Amino acid sequence: MASPTEWLPAYGPAFLACLAVVIRIVRHRHRRRARNEVTIWVVSVCLASSLVLQGPAVYGAVGHLTGVPNIARLVNHGCILVAVVAGQDFLRQINRPDRARRWLVPHTIWAATAFAAMCLLFVLSRTGVNDIRFAARYGRTPGVLEYWLVYVAGLLPGLVDSARLSVWYARRSTEAVIRLGLRLIATGLVISVGYHVQKAVYFAARRFDLNYPRAIGGPLDRYLPALSALLVIVGIVLPAWRTPVAVSEYVTYLRLRPLWLAFCTVVPGIAFVPPRSLPREVLDVRDIGLRLYRRVVEIRDGRLALRAHLDPEIAAAARESGLGAGLSGQKLDAHVEAVTLAAAIRAAADGAEPPAEPVASAVPGGRDLDSDIAFLEAVAAAYRRLGSRPPVRAKPVEQQGR
Incomplete structure (x- = not known):
């Protein structure tokens, strides 16, 4: 039986993300949605889907049911790309809604191109065993490092820009709860940037037989994604919280x-x-x-x-x-x-x-x-x-x- 230190990072953020989506459905099921609310829905659903797919049981079940080993990882990364683009769109609508649509097109094309290249590399890579510990098993496999570098290239511009915009709006907001929510989101995004960069370093080290301390990589892989997701989820939910009148x-x-x-x-x-x-x-x-x-x-x-x-x-x-x-x-x-x-x-x-x-x-x-x-x-x-x-x-x- 897994210990709390193992299942909490694996399932805790996923549970909270799904709970946040359910609460949003219950509270806003009859509300007419503006464009900025739709983007928040997209972010919330994609983030929850990504976290659910990272759970070991779900990861294994998806691979078994589809017959495509590690397909959950590709879908997971696609959800994150969509969530980041939608999050950027939401933040840009706050200040310049008139320019948000024009900005959205090239960034969507960039993310879609990255995902298409990821799909190609996923097919070409020989990863025939469905394994949640993908990095440890396939770190040296040709195509895996390239896949990750393409994924990071599609992801990092959106993460960095979203973190910058969150900090910028937090400094100018007059509501304490919104300031706190934006700062939590910015912190979570910065942590996510750190995680993805260190993961690229890890894959490069495995590919070229360089030493990468397992004592560092293990805890970072286990806790950084969970911490990043937790901060972003709380940051998204917090501004919607309403104190009793x-x-x-x-x-x-x-x-x-x-x-x-x-x-x-x-x-x-x-x-x-x-x-x-x-x-x-x-x-x-x-x-x-x-x-x-x-x-x-x-x-x-x-x-x-x-x-x-x-x-x-x-x-x-x-x-x-x-x-x-x-x-x-x-x-x-x-x-x-x-x-x-x-x-x-x-x-x-x-x-x-x-x-x-x-x-x-x-x-x-x-x-x-x-x-x-x-x-x-x-x-x-x-x-x-x-x-x-x-x-x-x-x-x-x-x-x-x-």
Whole structure:
């Protein structure tokens, strides 16, 4: 009987990949699919099929039923080529959907040409025994090294490009779960590149009777493909995970607390319910949706009350410093808003005179309640990073516009 260290790498990723496909079918069976969703389906199904074919029992059964030794390996590699091309297509659709189709054609032709050459080399190679330990048995066989080099040539450009795009999008995403998912995918792809390169070195060493340490090759063959597949599967599934609404609202409600408290200190009239201690607020989980909505409204009321203290020079300096730090998009707007609000709260707390020309630009934020909450959450996070708080005992500012 196989030990867990043997069957976990062989069947664990395949089980997870199939489970991810089943969950996707159950959750999205009635949804109308856009092109980018179709590509994710292609990636998921091809990856799951590839991992299933790598299982020793399935590998042996496919060879026995078809009468073609090691045909499971060829089909497995074909599935991986399709998955990589589809993954690249999905990533390129995110930023430039208008160019994605034009890009897809030459890369599909490249992968198809590589697979056609692989099929020819597979037929010409003398590998008459169906064996899951293909490399150990046929490493010296003419045609096997050439097969692998063609496979790597068809695969590596897509793996490297997909890893690069994943890192690029992860740096620009405003959602933590998407950033994490993309980074996991990039890490898994880099590991896959390392595995395929070392495998090419192994086949070359066997072919030309060079020494290749078995102590290195064995663990790499056993664990690198499983680790790579696991990271990619989790990275694909993770962005689709949705935290329960009540939990998400509760977390957001608490994250907005420092910014809301700062406003309450200088504009106490905005609070429908006076601020409570943090433990009491953490333990109270009633009516979170209503309380979150009220907190957002009260923060907006606080900004309105302090609009005379919003200094355009501070806002301009904050934007310049944010750009210098590499911020862009919502992150930059949230940084500027946090710095400007922190200065306005501090000025109001100190009883300072408003600037001669207060900020007259449009109020930054989202287009609807959900996007506005997301923006205020980013502002609150930037405000916390500033480490700036007005004095507890501050001269209240008369609230206007309420």
